[in-house]
Amino acid sequence: MDLEGHVEILLPRDPGASVEVTLKEPADVTRLLSGRKPAEVMRMVPALYSLCGTAHAAASSYAMETARGDSADAETRKVRECLVLMERAREHLLRIALDWPKLNQEPPDTETARAAMPILPALRAALDPEEQAFSGHFELTNLKREAYVAVETASSLAEQWVFGESLTRWLSRRSQAELQGWIKPGLTGAARLIGNLDKRVGDDTAAVSTVYLSDAGLVLPPESDDLVPETSSLERHRAHPLLAADMPSLSTRYLARLVDLATILVELKDLRDRKTDLQVTHETAPAGVGIAETARGRLTHIAVLRDGKVESYQIVSPTRWNFAKNGIAQRCLEALPDRYSEERLDLANLVLGAIDPCVSHSVRIH
Amino acid sequence: MCLAIPAKVTELLADDMATVALDGVKKQISVALVEDPAVDDYVLVHVGYALHKVSPDEASRTLAMMAEAGLLQEELEEIAGSEQ
Numbered sequence: 175m176d177l178e179g180h181v182e183i184l185l186p187r188d189p190g191a192s193v194e195v196t197l198k199e200p201a202d203v204t205r206l207l208s209g210r211k212p213a214e215v216m217r218m219v220p221a222l223y224s225l226c227g228t229a230h231a232a233a234s235s236y237a238m239e240t241a242r243g244d245s246a247d248a249e250t251r252k253v254r255e256c257l258v259l260m261e262r263a264r265e266h267l268l269r270i271a272l273d274w275p276k277l278n279q280e281p282p283d284t285e286t287a288r289a290a291m292p293i294l295p296a297l298r299a300a301l302d303p304e305e306q307a308f309s310g311h312f313e314l315t316n317l318k319r320e321a322y323v324a325v326e327t328a329s330s331l332a333e334q335w336v337f338g339e340s341l342t343r344w345l346s347r348r349s350q351a352e353l354q355g356w357i358k359p360g361l362t363g364a365a366r367l368i369g370n371l372d373k374r375v376g377d378d379t380a381a382v383s384t385v386y387l388s389d390a391g392l393v394l395p396p397e398s399d400d401l402v403p404e405t406s407s408l409e410r411h412r413a414h415p416l417l418a419a420d421m422p423s424l425s426t427r428y429l430a431r432l433v434d435l436a437t438i439l440v441e442l443k444d445l446r447d448r449k450t451d452l453q454v455t456h457e458t459a460p461a462g463v464g465i466a467e468t469a470r471g472r473l474t475h476i477a478v479l480r481d482g483k484v485e486s487y488q489i490v491s492p493t494r495w496n497f498a499k500n501g502i503a504q505r506c507l508e509a510l511p512d513r514y515s516e517e518r519l520d521l522a523n524l525v526l527g528a529i530d531p532c533v534s535h536s537v538r539i540h
Numbered sequence: 541m542c543l544a545i546p547a548k549v550t551e552l553l554a555d556d557m558a559t560v561a562l563d564g565v566k567k568q569i570s571v572a573l574v575e576d577p578a579v580d581d582y583v584l585v586h587v588g589y590a591l592h593k594v595s596p597d598e599a600s601r602t603l604a605m606m607a608e609a610g611l612l613q614e615e616l617e618e619i620a621g622s623e624q
Contacts, residue, residue, distance in 0.1 A: 178585075201543060202609075221602050224594075225543075225591065272589065287589075
């Protein structure tokens with residue numbers, strides 16, 4: 175049994191054959207949750223899935239609340255959303271620091287990754303010291319200084335090591351010419367990667383038209399052979415002028431993750447400064463469905479309650495949509511040009527880095 | 541959707557690497573992101589990196605839940621052995 179899960183990609187030698195994408199999901203522990211009270215399940219879920227435990231805790235809380243026809247108050251939802259956003263920012267920082275340099279033939283930036291690890295616990299300690307945000311209702315009377323520090327630390331890390339300039343300056347680059355002004359000096363690994371992608375692969379490499387989950391009205395992936403919609407940072411920011419494209423390129427997919435990171439941190443700063451009120455996502459999910467937006471896309475929990483206890487529980491990860499048969503990963507891989515094996519593997523790894531399964535992966539040619 | 545399975549550090553290696561035991565399988569991972577890793581620490585592992593430590597109590601609770609779900613028989617036996 176593969177406890178951690180794995181994505182296996184088989185690229186056919188025959189250019190006419192289909193790419194095989196097999197997602198072996200991590201061991202299913204949701205049967206543990208059946209027969210328990212909702213409060214118990216809400217405590218267990220973050221312990222079982224603590225790598226992105228905040229998103230799981232939020233999705234679980236929302237699923238239980240909508241199943242009961244209940245809703246947390248606005249302040250509680252706001253704190254949940256802040257913590258989910260910070261977890262998403264941390265995950266982007268980790269992947270950009272640890273995985274992106276390999277695609278540039280550079281060593282991983284463990285210093286930045288290490289500095290990113292405490293930002294979520296710091297914000298949680300400041301906003302939700304009693305750990306009540308996902309298990310009940312509570313009031314956030316005032317923002318502690320530590321919350322300001324946690325948001326500032328995350329923003330500084332991103333500005334120094336990812337963007338090489340302030341978040342607002344980077345987000346003000348909304349044309350290709352302005353983006354090139356950031357890429358050309360190559361001050362950060364992220365800028366060098368986007369620049370290298372522009373040089374190494376054309377706009378049409380692995381570019382396919384896409385359908386987004388938020389437009390599809392689905393809760394579970396289809397069982398038929400229909401096209402499976404994508405959920406991702408690109409989905410969230412598709413209207414951004416640098417990302418809007420009918421057939422997004424590989425470079426666009428990596429850029430979308432940078433846009434997501436910068437936007438999250440500005441949102442958290444604005445919230446901290448009380449400049450804006452936070453829009454809580456997916457407030458109108460169906461009964462029993464709870465949703466949280468992770469770095470890789472939408473995470474869904476589905477709970478069915480009977481007599482005050484959980485009768486059944488399902489978790490649908492973003493990887494289940496993106497690495498499904500006829501999902502976006504398979505379609506991008508099938509759009510790779512027919513080239514010599516080594517280069518094809520290299521390009522396939524760029525596709526996987528852009529879509530990014532939440533489990534380990536391997537690519538083979540057969 | 542990564543399960544957070546606590547893995548036990550069994551050996552510290554050069555270059556911020558360590559051997560951990562997970563479900564009876566030993567793996568080499570990087571511990572560069574963890575403060576002062578030590579043998580017998582429990583860490584959460586994701587794609588080749590230990591992300592952070594978890595306390596023995598927390599590890600024990602999580603592993604017990606995994607075992608209840610029919611996973612991790614070896615870890616359960618080890619916990620049972622260490623508590624005797």
